[in-house]
Amino acid sequence: MMINKTHKRLFILLSIMLFVADTLFVTINYVSDKRTMQQSLSQDGLQLERSFNVAFTMTLNNMSQLATFIARSTEVQHLxxxxxQAVKKEGGGxxxxxxxxxxxMLYDSVSPGWAKMTEKYQVRQLHFHLGPGSTSFLRVHKPQRFGDNMDNLRHMVVDVNRDGDPRQGFELGRVYSGLRGIVPVFSDSDSTHxxxxxxxxxxxxTLIDSLGSSIGGNIAVLLNEANVENATWSRPNEPESRTPCGCFIEATSSPALSALLAERASTKWSKPPKSVRTILVNTASGPVALTEFALSDYVGERDGSETPVGRIMIWKSAADVVEELNHNTWINIIYGIVGFLIIELALFWGIRLALRQLEQTVDERTQEIQVLNRQLEEIAHQDMLTGVSSRRYFMMRFQQELNRNQRSKQPMTLLMVDVDRFKRVNDTWGHxxxxxxxxxxxxxxxENSRNYDVVGRYGGEEFCLLLPGVDAATGLQMAEKLRERVERQITIPGDGIHVTISIGVALYAEGQSAEEWINAADQALYKAKDSGRNRCLLAETARSESLSTI
Ligand SMILES: Nc1nc2c(ncn2[C@@H]2O[C@H](COP(=O)(O)OP(=O)(O)OP(=O)(O)O)[C@@H](O)[C@H]2O)c(=O)[nH]1
Known part of the structure; x- marks a missing residue:
């Protein structure tokens, strides 16, 4: 079965619509999966920030505790x-x-403990400051440097020396920025002084190394270059720490930071994000989920400044989540293709089936019409009462046989049959x-005729029988046979009286017209009636001979 042009167009149109819908479905799924992945990364980022803040606060608490512990030693207070007092007497500074x-003496007193603190707790600074403001009395971590004024740098110390309340926080420094706890030191003789x-x-x-290993990622602290410039003399790791991003690497748990910064430099970098932000960065070693948030120092927090001094970067491999996204995307695409093919097949077979059913219905209707036409034809060709050919059809066949005879030159005989005294039958027994x-x-x-004979009702109670290939003598014999059978077999229903017929027989004479031939048979019939009925008579054109009597 062929799909015609209209159906082909319909199929192509539906296929295009299906393809567009399918592509849309795959795209929407991909966008949704990507958004879910980004949401999951953002959630992770928030969690990482919380972990960082906990570690940050705990570190500051530890610094404050150590400072408190040392500051309460009476020996330390005394010395x-x-x-x-000696500095005052000797002119300050x-x-x-x-x-x-x-x-x-003070150094000798605290240095054994200091050695343990640096070793066990990674403490980097132990610094005695004179007030008011901040003048260095003793750097236990660097005892050769003292007497310098740091009013513009050690804001926490200045504040503690002013009001006696302990402070803790992150502060930029001349050599090392740090996480610091500052406590007041009171006189051993007067605990209020x-x-x-x-x-x-x-x-x-220390913080980022231990936190990095516990979260399975890496951490870096970056400071804005401008802030560092204002606060420092010189940095021991300065050459390596300057970056194309315009920031100073305060600390990093991994050397891979430089590669990450190079990638990150191509994106907008200027300010640290106000709230936690997690993005996906493609690096040479694979995709990385990078979480960033702002870092404020003590002064910024104290003064409510919105400008942070740097940022914290936490990054972890995102290979698994990207792989999952890729996997889901492929599954989406495969589902999309399989779904498309299945619906396409269903569409194709659906159209085929619908067409087949349509064609079947058309075939059935055509057959029904053909049967009806045949029946109509038969009805038109047949005389309903007697079952023989109608006069119209008989005349058509009669003419055909005549035409054929022009070529074959075979003998042909026509029988004109009429029921005897039929009017009386009607009048006596009814119509x-x-x-x-x-x-x-x-x-x-x-029943009595051959396949190729033509039997027709010529009119009223008159019948014709055309016998192709039959000569006059045979025709007469056949007429007689018919007459005998009628007389023997046909009776008036319910009365038993035998019905008889008369037959005029005419052989076709070459050159005769149809009308002349029928007239000849009719004349013979007329004579048969006239000579007593229930008989067969040959037309005069041939040698006439009566073979039967009543
Ligand atoms: N019942 C019936 N009668 C018909 C039909 N066609 C014609 N007739 C009747 O047939 C009769 C023919 O009568 P006539 O032509 O006078 O001839 P007849 O009575 O047969 O006498 P002969 O032919 O001389 O033997 C008429 O009364 C017609 O009404 C028909 O289809 N059915």
């Missing part, structure tokens, strides 16, 4: 108190010889009985 002696402040500090390095007699005669004539 620092004497040192403070670094003081003189007495100040130096007491500084050394503050003599200075003690600072204990550490770097970010219905008359009809029955005509019907019986018609069927008997059909």
């Amino acid at each position: 620092f108190s004497q040192g403070v 670094a003081g003189g010889a007495e100040s130096a002696r007491l500084r050394d 503050q003599i200075g402040a003690l600072e204990v500090g550490t770097s970010f390095k 219905q009985v008359g009809d029955q007699v005509l019907s019986d005669l018609g069927h008997l004539m059909i």
